[in-house]
Amino acid sequence: MTHPSSRPVIKMRANKSPQRVRFGFPWLFADEVVLDRRSRRIAAGTVVDVIANDGEALGVAGFNAESRIACRMLDRDPTAEIGRAWLVRRLEFAASLRARLYPDTNARLVHAEADGLPGVIIDRFGDVAVIQPNAAWAEVLFDDLCAALMQVTGVTTIVKNATGRARKLEGLDEETTLVTGALDAPVPVQMNGATYLANLLGGQKTGLFYDQRDNQAFAAKLARGARVLDVFSHVGGFSLAALAAGASQALAVDSSAGALALAEDSARISGFSERFTTRRGDAFSVMEDLHKDGQSFDLVVCDPPAFAPSKHALEAGLRAYERVARMGAALVAPGGYLCLCSCSHAADLEKFRTASIRGIGKAHRRAVLVHTGFAGPDHPMHPELAESGYLKALFFRLA
Secondary structure, three states: OEOHHHOOEEEEOOOOOOHHHHOOOOEEEHHHEOOOHHHHOOOOOEEEEEEOOOOOEEEEEEEOOOOOEEEEEEEOOOOOOEOHHHHHHHHHHHHHHHHHHOOOOOEEEEEHHHHOOOOEEEEEEOOEEEEEEOOHHHHHOHHHHHHHHHHHHOOOEEEEEEOOHHHHHOOOOOEEEEEEOOOOOOEEEEEOOEEEEEOOOOOOOOOOOHHHHHHHHHHHHOOOOOEEEEEOOOOOHHHHHHHHOOOOEEEEEEOOHHHHHHHHHHHHHHOOHHHEEEEEOOHHHHHHHHHHOOOOEEEEEEOOOOOOOOHHHHHHHHHHHHHHHHHHHOOEEEEEEEEEEEOOOOOOHHHHHHHHHHHHHHOOOOEEEEEEEOOOOOOOOOOOOHHHOOOEEEEEEEO
């Protein structure tokens, strides 16, 4: 446990205002704090006291001199002791929201800064939890985090998923390991009337994308009796929900053989095999081939990876989203529906919507926007951090 009296102190620069931090912004960037020889010797992940240049105590943070985000604010109380008991309180607060929303416990339990645990993602799958410690402080306190998680939730199996761009930016290693418990097969998860199989040790991110749950439910409302195309399908999130709602058939397209195999197994377990098919390949090539074959669908869903993961990639990403919209629109039957998704925080809603509408127009289709969806409430948005509201889903009806 780190006690207030023993913590190193990080001071803000004289020309930087502490106002944003006072109002709840959860980060201090490297150019906002004094990084001298003393502070650069502080080990990554050390819990520090943060003060303004005039000595005002701003709170407690996880520090990493090698990261663009030098300080991740942990607590506004400068006397807070950051350890297992503190982690228990944060996890209890986060769990109380999910208990109201999802009694079956299958949900995102911790959504990083929005739940007061900056850089930490925890998804729960019944008695199994997957932790992504994407900040150096969480890596240092990982054992305490696991113990607190088991105490609060009663989970018996924990997977550490330490992969991805966020950890690279923190200078952390990449690995996926089983921390405690046993896990020898994909975990079944009930959601939107279907049974999904989540590969927690070898799948993408934490194994299943809970953030799309509500958008998949809305798409399912449009799918009764429909022929559905699910592009960038991963493990069949949209197509399986559509089949559960009565879709006549669904085709899932993805480049990952492993993801499609899980989708096929999920369809079999759910009783949808006769109405479900998969096609492995590049999404753009498959959509082009389907169009050449004259195929059309009553509902087309395109949920690609983040084409604009940063501001630097924004323009190229918007062009890619426009291309997806154009190609997806060309496959929608008259009167059918097109769902376009973006998980790129750099492409805000207005930019993504504009790119999507432009693409639909280039397909010579007339459209109305019938619904705009976001991540589910187990992915709360930090009010001072636009990045935490990354997911957008646009539902169009096409003439």
